[in-house]
Amino acid sequence: MIRQFTSAEFMFLLMAVRWTLLLSAIAFVGGALGGVLVALARTAPYAWLRATAGTYIQIFQGTPLLMQLFLVFFGANLFGAAVDPLTAAAIGLTLNGAAFLGEIWRGCIQAIPKGQWEASTALGLHYVTRMKEIILPQAAKIAVAPTVGFLVLLVKSTSLASIIGFVELTRAGQIVNNATFRPFLVFGIVAAIYFVLCWPLSLYSRHLEKKFGTVSR
Amino acid sequence: MTSPSTAPGATGAVMIRMEKVEKWYGTYHALQDINLTVTSGERIVICGPSGSGKSTLIRCINALEHHQGGRIEVDGTEVGASSKGLDKVRAEVGMVFQSFNLFPHLTVLQNCTLAPRKVRGIAPKEAEAIAMKYLERVRIPEQANKYPGQLSGGQQQRVAIARALCMTPKVMLFDEPTSALDPEMVKEVLDTMISLAQDGMTMICVTHEMGFARQVADRVIFMDKGEIVEQGPPETFFANPTNERTRTFLGQILHH
Numbered sequence: 001m002i003r004q005f006t007s008a009e010f011m012f013l014l015m016a017v018r019w020t021l022l023l024s025a026i027a028f029v030g031g032a033l034g035g036v037l038v039a040l041a042r043t044a045p046y047a048w049l050r051a052t053a054g055t056y057i058q059i060f061q062g063t064p065l066l067m068q069l070f071l072v073f074f075g076a077n078l079f080g081a082a083v084d085p086l087t088a089a090a091i092g093l094t095l096n097g098a099a100f101l102g103e104i105w106r107g108c109i110q111a112i113p114k115g116q117w118e119a120s121t122a123l124g125l126h127y128v129t130r131m132k133e134i135i136l137p138q139a140a141k142i143a144v145a146p147t148v149g150f151l152v153l154l155v156k157s158t159s160l161a162s163i164i165g166f167v168e169l170t171r172a173g174q175i176v177n178n179a180t181f182r183p184f185l186v187f188g189i190v191a192a193i194y195f196v197l198c199w200p201l202s203l204y205s206r207h208l209e210k211k212f213g214t215v216s217r
Numbered sequence: 218m219t220s221p222s223t224a225p226g227a228t229g230a231v232m233i234r235m236e237k238v239e240k241w242y243g244t245y246h247a248l249q250d251i252n253l254t255v256t257s258g259e260r261i262v263i264c265g266p267s268g269s270g271k272s273t274l275i276r277c278i279n280a281l282e283h284h285q286g287g288r289i290e291v292d293g294t295e296v297g298a299s300s301k302g303l304d305k306v307r308a309e310v311g312m313v314f315q316s317f318n319l320f321p322h323l324t325v326l327q328n329c330t331l332a333p334r335k336v337r338g339i340a341p342k343e344a345e346a347i348a349m350k351y352l353e354r355v356r357i358p359e360q361a362n363k364y365p366g367q368l369s370g371g372q373q374q375r376v377a378i379a380r381a382l383c384m385t386p387k388v389m390l391f392d393e394p395t396s397a398l399d400p401e402m403v404k405e406v407l408d409t410m411i412s413l414a415q416d417g418m419t420m421i422c423v424t425h426e427m428g429f430a431r432q433v434a435d436r437v438i439f440m441d442k443g444e445i446v447e448q449g450p451p452e453t454f455f456a457n458p459t460n461e462r463t464r465t466f467l468g469q470i471l472h473h
Contacts, residue, residue: 118281119318119377123332123384124307133331137322 005180013189016172017197019086023158023168026090028151031097038102040131043109053102060099066160068092073164089161093154100150108143109135145209152198152205159194169193230257232292232388232419233278239286240273240443247273248284249443257387260414261421262430262451265440266466271423274440275390278421279310292387308336311381315393317373319365325352325376326361329383337384344383351379355409371402375409382413389413391422425470431455439463 003009041053060068072095073088083091112135120130162171173190177183233255240248248270255261263271276282277289280296280303289296291306320328329348333339339347352358355375365373374394381389391410395403407429414420414433424430430437430451437454439447439462447460455471458464 113318115314115316115318116320119312119314119320122279122281122307122310122312123380124304124336125332126304126335129335133323133335134320138320141322 002181003179005176005182005185009176009180009186010189012176013169013172013186013193016167016169017193019166019168020155020158020170020197023086023089023093023161023166024151024155027093027097027154027158030090030094031101031154032147034094034098035101035105038098039105039109042102042106045127057099057103060096061103065092065096065157066163068096069160069164085161085164085166088164089158089166093157093161096157097150097154100153101147104146104150105139105143108139108146111142112138141212144212145205148201148205148208152201155197155201156194231255231290232257232259233421234290235274235278235287236289237287238274238277238284238289240270240277240282240284247443248277251287251445253438253445255388255419255421257419258417259419260433260435261438262434262436263421263423263438263440264425264427264430264466264470265446269440270443271440272392273443275312275392275421275423278388278390279307279312281312304336308384309387311384311386311389313374313377313381313389313391313394315396317365317370317377317397319373319377319380321365324362324364325357325368328365328376329380332380333383348379348383351382352376354382354412355379369402370398371405374398374402374406378406378409378413388419388421391420391424393423393425395424395426427455427467427471439466441466 038053038056041049042057044050044053069089069092072092073083073085076083076088076091116134116138117130120134125134158168159170161168162174165171167175169190173186177186180186231254233253235251235253238248238251239246251274253274263274265271273282277284278291278296283297292309294302294305296303296306319325320331323331326345326348329352330341330344333344333347334341349358349361352361355378357372357375357379360368360372360376365376368376378389378394394410395406398406403426407426410420410422410429411433422429422434434451436448437451438445439454439458439460441462447454447458447463454463455467458467
């Protein structure tokens with residue numbers, strides 16, 4: 001029996017937004033933590049470490065995110081570790097985010113002029129101090145805008161978690177559509193909600209780009 | 218710091234010893250059989266055409282570049298033998314770069330206090346007092362709370378000198394410190410370097426400022442194609458260069 005699309009259905013969609021946001025937040029925090037490690041590894045003084053991180057990035061940038069989610073979800077279950085869809089999606093998006101953020105931040109670290117490395121080295125500062133006090137604070141300024149840009153991408157990527165059965169915004173849309181059979185209306189609303197989430201982030205990213213765009217000398 | 222020295226190599230103790238140092242970039246032989254001994258308090262000027270290896274030579278002393286053959290010792294510690302030795306060398310060797318390389322996100326004062334605090338473990342208040350002392354020394358204390366980007370090139374280079382001095386180094390290396398400056402700012406930086414030299418600091422300066430060399434150098438070294446071609450006290454070096462390459466070079470840069 002086909003239901004009407006009422007405010008109850010709309011509220012169902014709105015309530016699913018929190019799962020989209022939660023998944024985005026977990027994946028962003030996890031991806032950021034992993035991304036720092038990947039970026040540091042990519043710029044490390046050891047060739048084997050750079051190569052390892054490079055391979056990691058190539059694998060995650062060279063395969064579809066959906067396959068990565070499948071592999072985590074079904075792979076974990078195959079090895080007897082029953083993971084729920086949220087955990088699987090969070091792990092998959094974290095691994096993927098770490099690769100992309102790591103590569104973005106590698107570029108930001110390498111954009112810092114060679115003279116800054118040399119001056120801090122010549123002063124006798126150790127790697128950790130050099131990174132913490134000199135390189136990363138300057139790299140962070142350049143990184144802010146593209147990082148927020150990536151966050152927009154990440155919010156939209158969480159829609160793929162619907163396919164492994166995690167009820168976030170897109171999956172909620174599918175459920176409502178199955179009951180009401182008003183695909184254009186339902187997915188139009190779903191898309192509009194994504195836009196409302198992402199648009200301010202895009203604006204913010206552009207604002208940050210202008211604010212930090214001029215590199216201080 | 219040692220007392221003002223009057224004669225070349227006044228204290229006589231060996232500060233830097235380079236023996237048969239070799240360096241290649243790929244197949245390019247950047248340093249060939251470099252033998253150089255610098256005693257405490259000595260002031261050395263290195264000149265030579267671009268690409269002659271003079272910057273590479275001083276950058277090997279604090280291992281910004283790694284030499285591939287021979288041996289380098291700084292104050293008795295071999296460079297490149299151990300990472301601990303390297304830390305020690307870098308802490309004792311101050312360096313001033315052509316492009317200043319101040320940290321743009323830190324104030325002048327923070328630029329000067331960072332290494333003393335983090336490397337020497339000096340308390341922040343004391344580090345600031347030391348920094349102010351050296352900022353006064355380079356006659357720029359009123360700029361302490363500004364950011365490097367707010368200063369002129371000459372002021373930035375003087376801050377860079379102060380930053381290096383805050384580590385109370387035993388040797389100062391200058392890598393073409395006036396080459397990136399507008400002409401009207403060269404003098405203020407040279408004056409700072411001259412006053413440093415007069416206080417007995419051991420210095421190795423890569424520079425084309427031959428007036429500076431005449432005034433303060435104990436020894437002028439001419440390099441070409443990765444080799445030390447000729448060296449001597451400025452009086453004889455400028456008046457009677459023995460090597461043809463030295464004569465050609467001096468003819469090109471001393472146009473009067």
